Amino acid sequence: MKKIIMTGIFTMFAVACWAQDPNPGKPQDQNAPGGSSMRHTRMFGMSFNEELFPPESVMQNQQALGLTDEQKKSILEVMKTFSAQFTELQWKQSAEQEIMSELLKQEQVDETKSLAQLDKLMAIENEIKRLNLGNLIKIRNLLTAEQKTKMKSLRQSMMMKMMEGARERRGGANPPPPPKPQDE
Incomplete structure (x- = not known):
């Protein structure tokens, strides 16, 4: 029974950690607040992707957008505030993860304490x-209607280029069939 409880706690903890990373297995710049630029919007689902713009994308296209x-x-002020708050939350999260790790290392894991600790971790993730x-809403609200339309267009053309690049790496739209093995 205790093994089942421990397995359940570990599984919930692993799922909570995994859920925070929308790009498992892909390296991320841990020094950048929020990691990769797409991380901001991917966690919210497809409908959010269409209306919100990662700050890195806005920054990289400031001339094309005609930002004043x-x-x-x-935008810089929004990002400074975000960075400070994000760093503080990372520290809190790291401290709580250490506590969870220690709780799970015990010979007899205290289920009540472990689940309470999981609640703390999940609350930080929600924050x-x-x-x-x-942050994404604040940045979106700083853009004019024309700039929002332009960002959507830029994002769409960037996605098309990425898809074309992926197709080229696969060998074109209709790659030739693989060579047949020769009989010896």
């Missing part, structure tokens, strides 16, 4: 997700 100096300054979404 005031918009640039405001991080709320912070990310709030």
Whole structure:
């Protein structure tokens, strides 16, 4: 029975950690707040992807968007605030993960304490997700209607280029069949 409980706790903890990383197995810049630029929008689902713009994308396309100096300054302030809050949450999360790790290392795992600790970790993850979404909304609200339309267009053309690149790496739209093995 205790093995089942421990397995259940470990599984919930692993799922909670995995759920926080929408790109498992892909390296991320841990020094950048929020990791990769697409991480911000992927966690919220497809409908959010269409309306929200990662700050890195806005920054990389500031000339194409025609951002004003005031918009640039405001976006920079949003990002500074976000970065400070995100770093604080990362520290809290790391400390709580250490506590969870210690709880699970015990010969006899205290289920009540472990589940309470899991609740703390999940609450921090929710704070991080709320912070990310709030950040994306603030940046979106700083853009004009024309800039939002332009960002959608830029994103669509970037996706098309990525798809074409993937198709080329696979050998074109209709790659030739693999060679037949020769009989000896």
